[in-house]
Amino acid sequence: MSKQQAAIVSAGFCEHASKRSDVNMAEMANEAIQDCLNNANIEMDAVDAIVMGNMPAFEGANLPELWMTDWVGARDKPLIRVTTGGTTGGSVAIAGYYHVAAGLPGIETVLAVAFEQQSCGNTSVGLSSVALGEISIVNALGLPAESAMRIFGAGAAIGIASYQAINYMKRSGCTEEDLARVVVQNRRNAAKNWWTHLKMPDYTIEQVMATPYVSYPLRFGMVTPASDGACAVLFTREEIAKDTVDIPAYVNGVSSVANETGIVGYAAAGAGQLDPCEQLGAVESAKLAYSQAGISFPEKEIDYAEVYSPFPNQELMWLERLGLFKENTAHLRYRDGTTAPNGELPVNCSGGVNSTNAIGASGLERVAEAALQIMGKAENQVPKTVHTSIGHGWGGCINFVTLTVLSDQPRRK
Amino acid sequence: MNKVGIVGYYQVPPALDHNMGRYELIFQAVRGALDNVGLKHKDVTSVVSATNDYYDGRTISNCFTVEAGGGYMKDETKVEMDGAFAVHYGMLRALTGHHKLVLVWGGSMSSCYPYSSSTLLSTDPTFERPLELINDMTAGAFQMRAYMNHFNVSAEDIAQVAVKNRRNATSNELALPESQLPAATTEMILKADVLSSPVTELMYSHPCDGAACIILAPEQQALKIRDDPVWITGVGYSQEAYYLGDRDLTQSQSMKNAAQMAYKMAGVKDPKKETDVAEVFEHFAHEEMIFSEALGFCKPGEGASLSTEIGGELPINPSGGAMSGNTPCATGMIRLIEAAKQIHGDASEHQVKDVHRVVASGQIGLCAQNNILFVLERGGRK
Amino acid sequence: MVKLEYLKKEYEKTRQMPGKWPLSSYRYKFNITHFQPFLKALKEKRLIGLKCRSCNTVSFPPKLVCGKCLVQPDQWVALRDTGMVATFTANYMKDETTGELQSFPVIAIQQDGADTTFLTQLNPAVKFEDVYVGMPVKVKWKNQPEGNLGDIEYYDVIDDATKKMKLQNE
Numbered sequence: 001m002s003k004q005q006a007a008i009v010s011a012g013f014c015e016h017a018s019k020r021s022d023v024n025m026a027e028m029a030n031e032a033i034q035d036c037l038n039n040a041n042i043e044m045d046a047v048d049a050i051v052m053g054n055m056p057a058f059e060g061a062n063l064p065e066l067w068m069t070d071w072v073g074a075r076d077k078p079l080i081r082v083t084t085g086g087t088t089g090g091s092v093a094i095a096g097y098y099h100v101a102a103g104l105p106g107i108e109t110v111l112a113v114a115f116e117q118q119s120c121g122n123t124s125v126g127l128s129s130v131a132l133g134e135i136s137i138v139n140a141l142g143l144p145a146e147s148a149m150r151i152f153g154a155g156a157a158i159g160i161a162s163y164q165a166i167n168y169m170k171r172s173g174c175t176e177e178d179l180a181r182v183v184v185q186n187r188r189n190a191a192k193n194w195w196t197h198l199k200m201p202d203y204t205i206e207q208v209m210a211t212p213y214v215s216y217p218l219r220f221g222m223v224t225p226a227s228d229g230a231c232a233v234l235f236t237r238e239e240i241a242k243d244t245v246d247i248p249a250y251v252n253g254v255s256s257v258a259n260e261t262g263i264v265g266y267a268a269a270g271a272g273q274l275d276p277c278e279q280l281g282a283v284e285s286a287k288l289a290y291s292q293a294g295i296s297f298p299e300k301e302i303d304y305a306e307v308y309s310p311f312p313n314q315e316l317m318w319l320e321r322l323g324l325f326k327e328n329t330a331h332l333r334y335r336d337g338t339t340a341p342n343g344e345l346p347v348n349c350s351g352g353v354n355s356t357n358a359i360g361a362s363g364l365e366r367v368a369e370a371a372l373q374i375m376g377k378a379e380n381q382v383p384k385t386v387h388t389s390i391g392h393g394w395g396g397c398i399n400f401v402t403l404t405v406l407s408d409q410p411r412r413k
Numbered sequence: 414m415n416k417v418g419i420v421g422y423y424q425v426p427p428a429l430d431h432n433m434g435r436y437e438l439i440f441q442a443v444r445g446a447l448d449n450v451g452l453k454h455k456d457v458t459s460v461v462s463a464t465n466d467y468y469d470g471r472t473i474s475n476c477f478t479v480e481a482g483g484g485y486m487k488d489e490t491k492v493e494m495d496g497a498f499a500v501h502y503g504m505l506r507a508l509t510g511h512h513k514l515v516l517v518w519g520g521s522m523s524s525c526y527p528y529s530s531s532t533l534l535s536t537d538p539t540f541e542r543p544l545e546l547i548n549d550m551t552a553g554a555f556q557m558r559a560y561m562n563h564f565n566v567s568a569e570d571i572a573q574v575a576v577k578n579r580r581n582a583t584s585n586e587l588a589l590p591e592s593q594l595p596a597a598t599t600e601m602i603l604k605a606d607v608l609s610s611p612v613t614e615l616m617y618s619h620p621c622d623g624a625a626c627i628i629l630a631p632e633q634q635a636l637k638i639r640d641d642p643v644w645i646t647g648v649g650y651s652q653e654a655y656y657l658g659d660r661d662l663t664q665s666q667s668m669k670n671a672a673q674m675a676y677k678m679a680g681v682k683d684p685k686k687e688t689d690v691a692e693v694f695e696h697f698a699h700e701e702m703i704f705s706e707a708l709g710f711c712k713p714g715e716g717a718s719l720s721t722e723i724g725g726e727l728p729i730n731p732s733g734g735a736m737s738g739n740t741p742c743a744t745g746m747i748r749l750i751e752a753a754k755q756i757h758g759d760a761s762e763h764q765v766k767d768v769h770r771v772v773a774s775g776q777i778g779l780c781a782q783n784n785i786l787f788v789l790e791r792g793g794r795k
Numbered sequence: 796m797v798k799l800e801y802l803k804k805e806y807e808k809t810r811q812m813p814g815k816w817p818l819s820s821y822r823y824k825f826n827i828t829h830f831q832p833f834l835k836a837l838k839e840k841r842l843i844g845l846k847c848r849s850c851n852t853v854s855f856p857p858k859l860v861c862g863k864c865l866v867q868p869d870q871w872v873a874l875r876d877t878g879m880v881a882t883f884t885a886n887y888m889k890d891e892t893t894g895e896l897q898s899f900p901v902i903a904i905q906q907d908g909a910d911t912t913f914l915t916q917l918n919p920a921v922k923f924e925d926v927y928v929g930m931p932v933k934v935k936w937k938n939q940p941e942g943n944l945g946d947i948e949y950y951d952v953i954d955d956a957t958k959k960m961k962l963q964n965e
């Protein structure tokens with residue numbers, strides 16, 4: 001048991017769509033795994049352990065890793081499943097890293113798999129059940145069920161995003177057009193990747209602004225889709241990685257700092273964050289992961305970012321909290337094209353979560369794309385050389401954040 | 414070589430229907446573990462929890478437990494399996510050197526949910542779930558009958574395991590009061606209500622409310638905290654095929670794989686001689702026998718002839734095992750806690766003499782599809 | 796208008812099975828003990844928060860555990876009945892009779908004297924467009940409080956002194 005440098009050598013996806021009715025979740029996860037193994041020319045036999053993750057409530061299947069054994073190649077192999085809501089994918093990537101980095105004898109190559117088949121279940125039921133326990137308690141304490149549902153219903157993902165959007169717009173002076181601009185960039189990027197869901201090469205700001213509000217200030221045209229999809233990433237030790245690919249993406253920093261449960265929540269937990277834009281967890285995560293990776297000036301040292309932003313305002317917010325742009329200036333960087341694929345700091349060239357959102361898989365897809373950009377194998381490869389990139393995840397009740405820092409050089413000892 | 418030590422632990426006494434909320438239960442476990450070794454919340458750098466969305470009746474079951482579980486501004490994550498797997502992940506976190514103190518907790522309140530329907534939801538949704546024929550109980554019955562038939566083992570032999578565990582539970586102050594039967598006899602076990610023939614109610618470890626917490630630290634840190642940490646010297650885990658038809662139910666392939674990996678890591682060559690106590694998570698009485706065979710304590714089919722009571726050749730489950738209170742998501746972790754207590758000599762009435770090395774296991778799935786095994790050893794300065 | 800063809804790719808259909816998650820058969824437990832003084836105060840039209848002795852954070856609504864310090868706060872402090880909108884959103888609901896889409900403002904308020912937010916309802920007469928972050932609000936009590944969470948009927952808008960000051964300055 002001695003510490004190892006972990007690296008990503010391959011990533012695979014399955015085709016994402018709103019209803020992958022042609023496959024079940026096991027077959028869907030298998031597609032991504034096949035793609036991942038093929039890309040690195042590796043057989044399943046070479047995989048020593050598996051880390052899996054999804055949000056089980058969306059598919060209505062408890063402990064899916066058990067019956068999916070043969071589809072993910074886990075027979076007679078070590079497997080654990082981590083799940084943390086929206087950050088599941090990010091947590092799977094981090095678990096994959098720890099499995100390799102801990103250096104247990106016999107565990108050298110680890111397959112990380114995350115998937116979500118949202119069409120199997122009812123996503124809004126899945127989401128509202130986050131607070132179901134709280135709602136039932138509040139109801140028992142005398143708040144009428146109707147009011148409780150109304151108050152906490154607005155706390156579901158989109159509601160929280162609009163809380164954030166309102167506060168962010170007030171802070172930074174960013175306009176609705178700025179939000180639309182983020183969406184347009186994402187959807188156009190998505191059109192350049194084969195596996196993404198909402199491919200819209202000709203999307204314009206005017207088209208976004210012509211759609212009705214879903215929850216002020218977020219419009220229908222800005223909202224993330226609900227997708228079916230899966231992603232697989234292969235983690236291995238430094239020496240194996242060097243033999244497998246030309247440029248491995250070394251994992252140099254990981255963190256997943258939890259904040260207090262925000263906004264939603266009542267008696268025993270929650271209601272801790274005054275400003276949903278503050279995101280102390282993200283700030284702390286960034287500090288931790290950057291220090292592990294030896295990054296002192298993130299705005300200068302990071303060349304590429306994949307951030308988890310189902311809604312456009314979050315993309316702006318995260319880029320600031322993760323230290324890539326100065327406070328309240330992210331929307332200006334979208335105006336001047338800094339974040340475009342050919343810009344100074346390209347962001348979400350995969351199209352991001354705004355274009356494709358298979359919730360459990362989204363966090364891992366961010367890490368996968370950030371790695372592919374370093375390896376030079378991304379579909380929508382940026383023209384500049386990427387030395388350091390980050391993959392970020394967000395979830396829970398706006399309180400979970402995962403961050404993975406990748407580089408083309410191993411960590412400085 | 415780096416290793417990880419268990420420096421603190423706490424188990425909330427189990428109950429069939431605890432008179433407290435979920436957050437209180439978790440808070441008690443976490444606070445208790447920290448207070449037991451005099452650590453502060455700010456010393457913790459990472460928190461790993463083990464809960465289950467279906468057992469808690471909510472999506473993202475760790476979402477609201479950040480405060481009560483000590484996860485505020487800590488590197489936090491969740492393993493949705495048995496607590497023993499969460500301990501494994503916590504150990505990996507400590508091994509990398511990123512974390513100096515990892516807090517692992519797990520628990521659930523089975524009084525709040527229909528346990529049987531949540532196990533039904535974990536079966537294959539295409540073929541098995543609509544038929545509603547297979548659940549944890551029927552799968553256990555399949556296995557017990559297959560084991561009895563194949564090795565010519567009698568129901569009395571298997572009932573004997575339940576007798577031993579329920580008697581052992583009597584001396585364990587943290588056992589579920591309802592599980593303790595000081596005057597248990599094989600006849601009593603066999604004549605109890607049938608859950609699914611041939612499994613009777615008293616051969617089954619009943620789900621109950623509870624929570625547990627373990628604190629892990631890497632070698633140097635562990636020695637700063639206490640003089641006698643319990644070292645994790647080996648760990649192994651493996652998952653076998655899902656469909657019962659694909660498996661040989663008379664043995665546990667996953668436990669064999671897990672044991673092979675863990676023994677190799679810990680340098681154990683003759684497990685029967687080199688192990689002083691085993692704490693295994695047995696969902697049913699017959700699983701303990703199958704495990705003792707898979708762990709290399711005896712030959713296949715000879716589990717019944719091994720003397721496993723306290724004071725015997727190789728005591729298995731002196732605490733009463735999972736039969737003394739099966740808290741979904743914490744049971745495996747409680748086995749680890751019991752193992753650590755045996756090594757520390759803290760096990761009060763069910764203490765085994767001179768314990769240096771203990772193996773402890775956790776499991777998940779029908780007929781223990783995924784097993785994890787830890788080898789724990791007495792620590793201290795050399 | 797946006798073209799939506801990309802959404803409609805048809806895939807072959809695999810076999811589908813019905814399934815359900817019987818959430819209604821769960822019962823969620825909650826220990827009311829630590830909440831009791833708060834509910835009692837509501838009956839007397841008073842608001843109280845819980846203060847953590849270790850970090851002095853006042854939580855309203857009262858929290859069981861202070862996440863920062865991992866201790867149970869046990870010091871009750873009186874709060875004023877005014878507060879400030881920390882953030883807000885609208886919830887859209889269909890009117891059951893007319894089928895019209897109605898928007899309900901939902902606000903998170905920071906009670907004066909507390910350090911946490913509280914998710915609640917605004918006076919239904921207030922238009923969503925008029926709500927802003929920092930808007931001062933005041934509790935509207937139910938006529939006959941019963942000692943439960945329903946006693947706070949909603950929050951009412953009060954005069955914003957900062958706005959007046961700004962106007963005077965101009």
